[in-house]
Amino acid sequence: MDFSFTTDQQDLIDAAKDFFDGENTFERMRSIVKGQKVESLWPQFVELGLLGVMAHEKDGGMGQPLVLMAAIAEAAGYSGLPDPFIEVAGITVPLSASPEKLISGSSQLAVLSELRKYIDHNLGDGTAVKSIDPLRNLVKVEGTCDQSDKANYHGAVLSAAQLIGLSQRMVDISVDYAKDRHQFSKPIGSFQAIKHHLANVYTQIEFTRPIIQLAAIKGGINVHSAKVSAIDTAMMAAETAIQVHGGMGYTYEVDLHLFMKRVWALCGEWGDRNYHMKKIEEYVLQGDAKLGPGNTFN
Amino acid sequence: MNIEFTSNQKEFREEIRTWLSAHVPKKRLRSFDTAEGFEQHRNWERVLAKDNWGNVNWPEEYGGRGLDLISWLIFEEEYYRSDAPLRVSQNGISLLAPTIMEYGTEEQKTRFLPPMASGEEIWAQAWSEPGAGSDMAAIRTKAVKDGDHYIITGQKTWSSRAVFADWCFALVRTEDGSSRHKGLSKILVPLNSNGLTRRPIAQLDGDPGFAELFFDEVRVPVKNLLGPEHGGWGVAMSTAGFERGLLLRSPARFQSAAARLVKLYKSREKYLSSGIGEKVIQAWVDTERFCAATYQLVSRVEKGASISSESSANKLFWSEMDRQLHRTAMTIMGAQAELEEGLDSIDNGRWLDGYMFSLAGPIYAGTNEIQRNILAERVLGLPR
Numbered sequence: 264m265d266f267s268f269t270t271d272q273q274d275l276i277d278a279a280k281d282f283f284d285g286e287n288t289f290e291r292m293r294s295i296v297k298g299q300k301v302e303s304l305w306p307q308f309v310e311l312g313l314l315g316v317m318a319h320e321k322d323g324g325m326g327q328p329l330v331l332m333a334a335i336a337e338a339a340g341y342s343g344l345p346d347p348f349i350e351v352a353g354i355t356v357p358l359s360a361s362p363e364k365l366i367s368g369s370s371q372l373a374v375l376s377e378l379r380k381y382i383d384h385n386l387g388d389g390t391a392v393k394s395i396d397p398l399r400n401l402v403k404v405e406g407t408c409d410q411s412d413k414a415n416y417h418g419a420v421l422s423a424a425q426l427i428g429l430s431q432r433m434v435d436i437s438v439d440y441a442k443d444r445h446q447f448s449k450p451i452g453s454f455q456a457i458k459h460h461l462a463n464v465y466t467q468i469e470f471t472r473p474i475i476q477l478a479a480i481k482g483g484i485n486v487h488s489a490k491v492s493a494i495d496t497a498m499m500a501a502e503t504a505i506q507v508h509g510g511m512g513y514t515y516e517v518d519l520h521l522f523m524k525r526v527w528a529l530c531g532e533w534g535d536r537n538y539h540m541k542k543i544e545e546y547v548l549q550g551d552a553k554l555g556p557g558n559t560f561n
Numbered sequence: 562m563n564i565e566f567t568s569n570q571k572e573f574r575e576e577i578r579t580w581l582s583a584h585v586p587k588k589r590l591r592s593f594d595t596a597e598g599f600e601q602h603r604n605w606e607r608v609l610a611k612d613n614w615g616n617v618n619w620p621e622e623y624g625g626r627g628l629d630l631i632s633w634l635i636f637e638e639e640y641y642r643s644d645a646p647l648r649v650s651q652n653g654i655s656l657l658a659p660t661i662m663e664y665g666t667e668e669q670k671t672r673f674l675p676p677m678a679s680g681e682e683i684w685a686q687a688w689s690e691p692g693a694g695s696d697m698a699a700i701r702t703k704a705v706k707d708g709d710h711y712i713i714t715g716q717k718t719w720s721s722r723a724v725f726a727d728w729c730f731a732l733v734r735t736e737d738g739s740s741r742h743k744g745l746s747k748i749l750v751p752l753n754s755n756g757l758t759r760r761p762i763a764q765l766d767g768d769p770g771f772a773e774l775f776f777d778e779v780r781v782p783v784k785n786l787l788g789p790e791h792g793g794w795g796v797a798m799s800t801a802g803f804e805r806g807l808l809l810r811s812p813a814r815f816q817s818a819a820a821r822l823v824k825l826y827k828s829r830e831k832y833l834s835s836g837i838g839e840k841v842i843q844a845w846v847d848t849e850r851f852c853a854a855t856y857q858l859v860s861r862v863e864k865g866a867s868i869s870s871e872s873s874a875n876k877l878f879w880s881e882m883d884r885q886l887h888r889t890a891m892t893i894m895g896a897q898a899e900l901e902e903g904l905d906s907i908d909n910g911r912w913l914d915g916y917m918f919s920l921a922g923p924i925y926a927g928t929n930e931i932q933r934n935i936l937a938e939r940v941l942g943l944p945r
Contacts, residue, residue, distance in 0.1 A: 264563065264564060264565065264566050264567065264570065264631045264856070264860070265562065265563050265860050265863070265864075266562060266563075266564055266853075266856045266857045266859075266860040267562065267857060267860040267861050267864060268562060269562075272562075328562070330562055434941070438941050438942060438943060441943060442942075442943065442944060449944075450944050452937075452943040452944055453943065453944040453945065455930070455933075455934065457937075457943070458933060458934060458937030458938070458941075458943050459930070459933040459934075459937070461937055461941055461943070462874075462877070462932070462933035462934075462936035462937045462941070463877075463933070465874065465936055465940060465941060466874040466877045466878055466936070469854065469871070469874045469878075470847075470850045470851065470854050470874070470878050471850065472854075473850070473853035473854040473856070473857040474849060474850045474853045474854075476562070476853070476857070477564070477853040480562060480564055481564065485849070485853075488846045488849055488850070491846060492846060492850055540839065540842065543842050543845075543846065544838060544839075544842055547823060547841070547842055547845050548823065548826065548827070548838055548841065548842065554816075554819065554820040554823055554845065555641075555642055555816050555817050555819070555820030556637070556638035556639075556641050556642045556812070556813035556816040556817050556820075556852075557574070557635075557638035557639065557642055557813070558816075559812075559816070559849055559852040559853065559856075560564050560566070560852075560856065561566075
């Protein structure tokens with residue numbers, strides 16, 4: 264029993280995080296919002312081997328487990344990365360029998376699922392739909408879905424992980440804002456009302472990340488617990504962040520809205536709260552599952 | 562990451578499960594906040610200690626089994642699964658013992674840990690004062706050195722278990738003229754000392770779970786100083802870390818309550834409004850989250866990480882989860898929620914007891930408001 268990453272794994276996660284934060288800057292996202300053309304990050308995903316994190320080593324991948332991908336998804340969420348990298352690297356690649364083309368960047372594809380109505384326009388065909396998230400360019404999927412429990416499992420875990428990354432980012436930018444913004448001749452972050460709001464969000468994040476990791480390793484009911492917890496945490500983080508930003512949070516003048524809107528989007532993707540809550544209800548209230556101490560890791 | 566238990570850990574789980582099923586009292590003990598219940602619980606500590614089950618993660622020489630914290634979590638899981646009695650020794654074993662192991666002299670370890678493990682000496686905490694609650698650095702109780710003794714004068718309060726306990730660990734001002742965090746020391750004091758008066762305080766349930774302690778020139782040998790003289794704040798903060806964090810509240814306690822809550826819900830489902838089911842589920846999900854987070858924290862501690870401000874998030878999470886869980890139970894019980902025992906009471910008032918106790922969680926071990934300040938300032942970096 265060792266429920267923590269190895270040093271090598273942590274190094275890989277840190278490298279991915281540095282890359283996302285370094286490349287997907289506020290400037291890049293603002294340019295996309297303004298409709299300006301930006302450099303695709305895909306060649307760099309290929310060069311760094313990041314698309315093959317979960318692929319078998321024999322296919323040129325790193326052979327890493329979903330739990331590591333979840334940590335990378337958290338980092339991607341933190342940066343607000345709009346590119347459908349997590350989709351391809353965390354779902355399409357591990358479900359593909361021959362992922363070489365995906366890893367080499369010559370193909371980009373989404374796995375279709377009944378749990379996802381809209382996909383990035385680069386990943387498949389469909390009719391354009393308009394998301395409130397100005398960084399999401401989506402199409403409505405037409406045709407049959409590849410019924411895939413594994414895709415749904417990966418999708419739920421990785422969307423939950425991105426939600427936690429987004430939550431942490433919204434806390435961090437709110438802290439920065441609260442240190443900078445002065446009222447009554449003091450930074451507003453020195454007031455307990457602000458402190459306590461943000462401490463509550465921090466606490467929820469800290470107690471959601473581990474269940475996401477458990478879901479990534481063990482699957483099962485934990486997947487539903489993880490997604491519900493991530494949704495609740497992220498919505499709370501978004502609402503707290505806008506409150507801390509005050510009127511500025513309600514505008515395009517600050518970048519908060521980019522992260523908040525991504526939260527709204529990911530809450531409904533790969534199973535919304537109702538879907539996952541019903542699964543837990545079937546398990547806990549209607550089933551004859553073993554509940555109580557000693558069952559979580561057994 | 563590897564979330565499999567080793568074969569040794571699995572055997573350990575079987576072993577403790579077998580032992581508990583043979584030894585846990587069939588009849589629930591009375592509350593340890595009554596004189597009779599206190600002695601019943603002390604006896605239970607003796608039973609645990611006789612077969613070395615009281616403190617599995619302590620070194621063997623002091624009455625433990627020298628096992629790691631994962632084994633301690635397994636022990637806790639089986640302990641709460643078996644519905645064994647609450648630990649009357651918890652202030653000693655969870656809060657003081659880790660501090661003695663970190664700061665105590667060899668002589669202090671040998672003197673205090675074995676009788677703590679065996680239940681012969683039960684400990685109470687003596688930190689808060691009428692004027693030093695959340696603002697603990699406002700402590701005024703003084704200890705003046707007189708040869709090889711300290712002479713302690715002052716007043717402590719909210720001292721849990723102190724009405725019936727044997728010893729207390731006090732935080733007092735040893736440096737004359739010092740203020741705030743400086744000049745404090747931690748001193749171990751027998752509760753039957755001359756000049757020490759205990760005034761029981763009835764808690765919400767009517768039982769004297771707290772005492773107020775009046776020190777009137779109480780003489781204590783200097784060798785009862787724990788850690789550096791005048792350096793008591795640092796020593797106390799290490800205890801507070803244990804208290805808010807890992808050792809006081811393992812997930813098993815709450816997971817066991819969540820499983821009972823599901824049963825309670827199922828037994829009364831047809832009377833309940835549609836929203837209650839979701840609250841029950843939320844309670845279960847939250848206890849699973851707490852469990853996953855605790856295993857992760859323990860894994861990091863076993864690799865050498867230290868716990869600091871994280872313990873504040875821990876305390877916020879479990880105390881609010883516990884209150885919500887028990888409030889849901891109160892809602893489910895409806896008109897029967899007020900019944901303590903006897904006719905029509907559910908589980909002899911156990912949920913009511915649990916709810917009352919859950920209301921203390923956000924207050925003791927540093928109020929949740931203090932924890933939020935700690936997180937905001939020390940973790941998030943917001944200005945003071």
